[in-house]
Amino acid sequence: MTHVTAREPATGFGRFFLPGPTEVRPEVLAAQARAMIGHRGSAIQELIAEIEPGLQRIFGTCRPVYVSSSSATGLMEAAIRCCSRERVLSLVNGAFSARFREIASSHGRTVETLEVPWGRGHTADLLDTALGRSSYDAVTVVHSETSTGVLNPVAELAEAVHRRDDVLLLVDSVTGVGGMSVEADGWQLDFVLTGSQKALALPPGLAFGVAQEAAVRRAETIPNRGTYFDILAFEAGLAKRQTPNTPAISLLYALRTQLARIEAETPAMRYRRHADMAARVWQWVEEMDDRGVGLSMLAPEGYRSPTVSCICLPDGRTGPEVTARLKDRGFTIAPGYGQLKDTTIRIGHMGDHTVAELDELLHHLEGVLAP
Amino acid sequence: MTHVTAREPATGFGRFFLPGPTEVRPEVLAAQARAMIGHRGSAIQELIAEIEPGLQRIFGTCRPVYVSSSSATGLMEAAIRCCSRERVLSLVNGAFSARFREIASSHGRTVETLEVPWGRGHTADLLDTALGRSSYDAVTVVHSETSTGVLNPVAELAEAVHRRDDVLLLVDSVTGVGGMSVEADGWQLDFVLTGSQKALALPPGLAFGVAQEAAVRRAETIPNRGTYFDILAFEAGLAKRQTPNTPAISLLYALRTQLARIEAETPAMRYRRHADMAARVWQWVEEMDDRGVGLSMLAPEGYRSPTVSCICLPDGRTGPEVTARLKDRGFTIAPGYGQLKDTTIRIGHMGDHTVAELDELLHHLEGVLAP
CATH class of the missing domain: 3.90.1150.10 (Aspartate Aminotransferase, domain 1)
Structure with a gap:
């Protein structure tokens, strides 16, 4: 039995402040209860057409926004599998950036680490020095480190990365997107991803990602990308306003409702x-x-x-x-x-x-x- | 506007007969609207403890049942990544068995095909002959081919596979589990998987799988299994009654409600x-x-x-x-x-x-x- 205080809010909302999953508005939860639709027909195409502009807006992109029926970890895997070749530099300053590094290792990549103490942020200078010491084909970083509350300056880090040839920046913005301005195109984030259950205030189960052209071109050269997290399959699916795999339809309903709420708030x-x-x-x-x-x-x-x-x-x-x-x-x-x-x-x-x-x-x- | 006939059923249920996603009962849809919970605490452990026996019963297993926040394709990927080494024999007799073969190829496995015409079933005799012609470390098969309505005799096929040393049978039972008796342990299906949106009549977005000991032992020898679909991570998570990645909580609520309904029907x-x-x-x-x-x-x-x-x-x-x-x-x-x-x-x-x-x-x- 929850202890009830004199200052209990009138609604049930406003008492659950985990750094994810976040509290979901009752009307967004309720949107999940709509009946199923087929996921290869016009109904899904209409649904995707409805959600795409809102997703593009919060990612700051004109590119297609992938909708993955998975947690964000799945799209971290997509980033590694499709956008890194052999040598990855992982910027680590907390638990989730360490996890990004481990995902790279779990795919057989050679991974080196640039680590600053947990609680500190990365700087473009330190990154530039590290990139000068060895050659890498991809850099991983976490935008907002949920384990430490640290915000890394990903726009500046992207600049440092792109002073080198043929290096891609892969960005976990799980507690970034939806809660702060993210400019996937303007900042040249080669791959940036988030999950539904953080600043977007949706139930968990969906992940969203944007790949720049350079990342898509890279993927075309990478063998054995697998199927479920193949970004070329996401690209091909979205060109037909479909998802490559069966989508979590009820979560898409919640997403549509929540994007309309975000649009209303601006x-x-x-x-x-x-x-x-x-x-x-x-x-x-x-x-x-x-x-x-x-x-x-x-x-x-x-x-x-x-x-x-x-x-x-x-x-x-x-x-x-x-x-x-x-x-x-x-x-x-x-x-x-x-x-x-x-x-x-x-x-x-x-x-x-x-x-x-x-x-x-x-x-x-x-x-x-x-x- | 849907045409309304004189024979329209009293409820809105009973008019949607796709071979997946299937219609979901209103009370199961409504279960999704419960508030979020943290997914690393006792609440998720209680939820998993509630659903595990029902899942074990429909899989015919005493083993842990993996709950993946993905479509079934994700667990097909898990089967290939974790349970096949180099040479895969794919039994093909429809679109989804062909897809299983392509998933194996997309992970760099050498794949050979035993194909019978779409609409026909595989037999243990033909499989035995194929297994005698070359050596494989894994065989893929689809239990109920959703593209043709063909049921393959997976228990007999498993027997044929297990007459050979060190070959694993990987079974897509996407339209099998929940709609017919499946005995993962009794039939020695080394890995068997399904999705939520078929005979279980849940919204899409969850996949379920069972690995026998032999499959887990095999996984331990396979490098670069990745993270999201690593069956050893599922095993370790379930030992603590957790999921390795953030679970789709609202879909777990629907699952709990539906398993209780299945239990009531028997x-x-x-x-x-x-x-x-x-x-x-x-x-x-x-x-x-x-x-x-x-x-x-x-x-x-x-x-x-x-x-x-x-x-x-x-x-x-x-x-x-x-x-x-x-x-x-x-x-x-x-x-x-x-x-x-x-x-x-x-x-x-x-x-x-x-x-x-x-x-x-x-x-x-x-x-x-x-x-």
């Missing part, structure tokens, strides 16, 4: 709301620290994600303990990830949450941390 | 209902032929699937024309697949359909074919 206002939520957390952490509670942001200024904050706890408090006590008050956040589990907590302030709901959460978190 | 009665529906179609085709309409079943007796029927049309009628006219009456079936598109129609009599609903469909199909 992407610009959505990103502004995320920036406001992040700024609110930073300010709160500073206030709490001023009051002697001993909180600090893990990520330095200038490298903080608008969608997820990783907060260092004072001595004597642990991530699992703080999140459990907050759970007793009816609110869900996450402890730190992996090596940061005990020393940090993470708030996912993304998707359809608002500053007002976040204030409610922070009020209760304050009650747990500074009783 | 699997035995579910298979009986499918057998009855198939027999009803065969009888109807015979009656129509006796009346001079010139219909026949593509698959010979003894090789007919209980879940999907492929019916040869008389001269002058085509699959697209017949299905379009039936659509005008509010009923959906499929034309033939690929090379059979013009000469056949296909009825998916699986999932939650009943003989009474099928009779309704056949009544209208009769109106279209013998007006």
